[in-house]
Amino acid sequence: METNQFYIHVNGHTLTVDLKENSSVQAIINELKSGDITIPMKDYANFEKFGKLPRSFPRNDEQITTESGDVILSEGNLLVIYYDRNSWNFTRLGKIHNLSQSELKKILGSGNVTVTVSLNSDK
Template sequence: MKKIFFLLLIAIFLLSACNHSFNKKVDTNSNNNSEEKIEMNKKIDNLKLNVKIDNFNFTAKLENNVAVRDLINLLKEKPIIIDMQDYSGFEKVGSLGQSIASDDKKITSQKGDIFLYNSRDIVIFYGTNTWNYTKIASIDDVGDLEKAMNNKNVRVEFLLIK
């Protein structure tokens, strides 16, 4: 009887050891997601944003975050045109028309920074402010930015540059 019990115990041990190696799952999905993120990061690094404010053209370097990825997907379809209103003499604000992903952090803006506010408003700064935003981009050359803003309402067109 002890012999049968011992053989049965060894058989159970061997079967459970074999079963463990055969049921081992390989998570290929996480590898694919990592590869997709790397590819998107490379894509973002190679893209610029054209920002046309009335008759002034600017280029901006995009940030690398969830909001920018959503914005890029929208811009692939067509340029985005936003009517922006002045707010307190240091920023222009306008609705994107829909919500996109955000990752708000308390940040102090600089002249030329472009932010997402409340997941649906785009803000362009020509002054500074500290608030919770998701940074979208920074305008490369802010030389004519205040002239373009000129304390009035403006129409802004955003377009991807490859």
């Protein structure tokens, strides 16, 4: 895999996501080569932000327990950023590094938020 990171731009911050190696990640990287993906995201159950991707991507679901900073593909078409724990069948995309749970929650804020996923760290 040629790219091992992508970036999430949200509320004036740039979050670096270290990517996993799977066909889901590769398909999203290929999509990002055509341009950034902007996603309106909502809070859910006080442990995640989620939003619909522009199309469905391959799934590599496995039973996992998420941790703060996990970036997940759910149902093939939802991007999810976890700031707390949850267990379910998900596809791991990557992990936001160098942020504590409280820092991540502060950056994501409460309520709805719009994120931009990009191969570029500059926004």
